[in-house]
Amino acid sequence: MGERYRQAFSWDGVYGRVVRLVERVARPGAVVDLGCGWGAVAEPLSELGFHYVGLDLDQAGLDDLRSRGFEAHELDLRAFGDLTACLRQAVGDREVSAVLLLDVLEHVPETAELLSALGEAVESLGGPRIVLSVPNVAHVDLGAKLVSGRWDVTPTGLLDETHVRFFTSATLDTAMGRHGFAEVARDDFALHHSDQHFPGDHPALADAAPLAGLLRHARALADGHGEVNQFVRAYERASGAVPETGPEPEPPFLTVVVRTQGSRPESLLETLVCLAAQTVDDLEVLLCVHSSHPEVAGRVRSLVAGFARDFTERVEVLEVEGGPGPPAQRGARSGRRALRGLPRRRRRRDRELGRVLPGGGWTRCPGGSCAASPSTVAWPAPTTPPPALRTSPSAGSRRLTPRPSTFSSTS
Numbered sequence: 001m002g003e004r005y006r007q008a009f010s011w012d013g014v015y016g017r018v019v020r021l022v023e024r025v026a027r028p029g030a031v032v033d034l035g036c037g038w039g040a041v042a043e044p045l046s047e048l049g050f051h052y053v054g055l056d057l058d059q060a061g062l063d064d065l066r067s068r069g070f071e072a073h074e075l076d077l078r079a080f081g082d083l084t085a086c087l088r089q090a091v092g093d094r095e096v097s098a099v100l101l102l103d104v105l106e107h108v109p110e111t112a113e114l115l116s117a118l119g120e121a122v123e124s125l126g127g128p129r130i131v132l133s134v135p136n137v138a139h140v141d142l143g144a145k146l147v148s149g150r151w152d153v154t155p156t157g158l159l160d161e162t163h164v165r166f167f168t169s170a171t172l173d174t175a176m177g178r179h180g181f182a183e184v185a186r187d188d189f190a191l192h193h194s195d196q197h198f199p200g201d202h203p204a205l206a207d208a209a210p211l212a213g214l215l216r217h218a219r220a221l222a223d224g225h226g227e228v229n230q231f232v233r234a235y236e237r238a239s240g241a242v243p244e245t246g247p248e249p250e251p252p253f254l255t256v257v258v259r260t261q262g263s264r265p266e267s268l269l270e271t272l273v274c275l276a277a278q279t280v281d282d283l284e285v286l287l288c289v290h291s292s293h294p295e296v297a298g299r300v301r302s303l304v305a306g307f308a309r310d311f312t313e314r315v316e317v318l319e320v321e322g323g324p325g326p327p328a329q330r331g332a333r334s335g336r337r338a339l340r341g342l343p344r345r346r347r348r349r350d351r352e353l354g355r356v357l358p359g360g361g362w363t364r365c366p367g368g369s370c371a372a373s374p375s376t377v378a379w380p381a382p383t384t385p386p387p388a389l390r391t392s393p394s395a396g397s398r399r400l401t402p403r404p405s406t407f408s409s410t411s
Contacts, residue, residue: 004156006038006061014133015102017187017232019044022098025129025185025234026050029097032087032128035077035104039065046070050097053090077108080117084124096125101132105175106163115179122237130181130235133189137166140219140226141196144204147215157195158229169225172233181235191229252314254283259320262289262296269303276311285315292321 009015019041022031031045036054038061045052054065055075065072073090077083087096099122108114122128135158142158145151153159167175176183203209219226256275260268275285287304289297297319304315 007040009040009044011044014189014230014232015040015044017189018100018102018131018133019048021131021185021187021232021234022050022100022129023048025131025236026098027095029095029128030091031098031100032091032096033100033102034075035101035107036065036072037061037103039068039070039072041100041102042068042070051094055086055090077104077114078110080110080113083117084121087121087125091125096128098129098131099125101130103133103135105132105134106160106165106167109164111165111175112179115175115181119179119181119237127237129184132231132233132235134167134172134231135160135163136168136225136228136231138168138225139191139194139196139229140216141194141205143219143226144212144215145196145202148202148204152196152198154195159196167231169223169228169231172231176235180238182238183233184236185234187232188225188228189230189232190227192227194229252282252284253280255286256283257286257288259288259290260300261291262300265299265303268300272304272307272311272315276307281310281314283314287315287317288320289317290320294319 007015011019022045028049030051030053033039033041033052033054034056036042036056037058039052039054042052042054042065052070054062054070054072056062056072057074057076059074062072062074071090073086075086075090079086087099099118101118105111105114118130122130137158139158151159153161155161173183197205200206203211204215206212216226225231258268258271262268272285275283287300289300291297297317301317304312304317307315
């Protein structure tokens with residue numbers, strides 16, 4: 001670990017906020033400091049009546065804590081499966097009121113595994129509060145330097161050379177919530193000038209510089225954490241929480257809405273062949289069957305079933321009735337990737353057939369209208385359709401060679 005992480009306690013700093021937060025949210029009992037380092041909060045917590053227990057892998061820090069009269073145990077936080085047993089062995093039958101994770105999460109590559117193991121440990125210990133501190137990678141100083149092309153890694157601080165994970169307020173909330181932790185209090189530590197405020201005369205950083213003022217104003221409009229140097233927050237295990245077993249799946253990059261009345265099956269087939277043949281498969285297809293006859297939807301589903309499974313799993317057939325608006329509205333509601341504005345671009349329609357228009361606009365595809373989001377997506381034209389559909393059932397041996405940029409037929 002080294003002496004560089006041996007920082008003095010200050011009531012005005014991060015550690016002071018941690019102690020005040022523990023005093024606010026924790027009942028009397030033992031406070032377990034995971035990754036304790038040199039135990040900067042040991043004395044003030046002890047003075048408040050808490051029993052401090054430090055756990056770390058660094059022997060120098062543990063020896064220093066013991067020399068100051070505090071209990072200290074060796075613990076490797078990378079041994080996630082043993083965390084509950086190790087904590088239970090360290091505290092015995094004592095009541096644990098809080099578990100600290102001070103400047104720990106940013107040093108652990110497997111954050112999800114650690115938080116999952118911590119959730120199990122907290123439940124086994126009777127539900128103590130979690131109090132943590134994490135550097136804010138979205139501090140305005142870092143943003144201003146990125147605008148000017150700088151990313152200055154330093155021995156300690158916001159861009160500590162040993163950091164492997166980086167957090168904003170939103171990503172920290174997501175990570176904790178995903179593993180069943182609900183925030184109960186916060187006392188974030190703010191610095192107008194962080195350790196990354198150098199060189200001081202840089203136009204993106206200097207207080208008197210117009211560019212610096214503009215960047216600070218823009219950052220302040222985004223959220224209220226632009227000058228937060230460290231997030232200092234307390235959590236509890238949410239009642240009845242069921243943590244997710246893995247990362248939340250991302251929605252598809254593209255949602256394609258296709259409207260069809262089923263009157264031109266060859267055109268619809270050509271549209272589906274084009275979509276199935278794309279070299280990028282991060283898309284979903286919402287096939288809106290605009291008809292009051294159930295047998296039409298059945299025929300469309302049979303057509304979709306003829307494709308390979310990796311494509312059919314990304315196609316959903318929706319039955320829609322009513323005027324021309326319902327298919328677009330139903331597709332917008334059903335897509336996992338939220339559709340942006342869908343203005344009709346009639347004057348561009350004929351010369352942009354089959355192309356995804358900027359801004360999430362409509363285009364015409366064979367088989368119906370297609371809407372796409374995000375915008376500015378370009379698809380390469382496939383050279384051949386999937387093997388399962390090299391010929392059209394109603395066109396004899398005619399080979400389909402779709403060209404998305406030159407679609408001209410509609411259903």
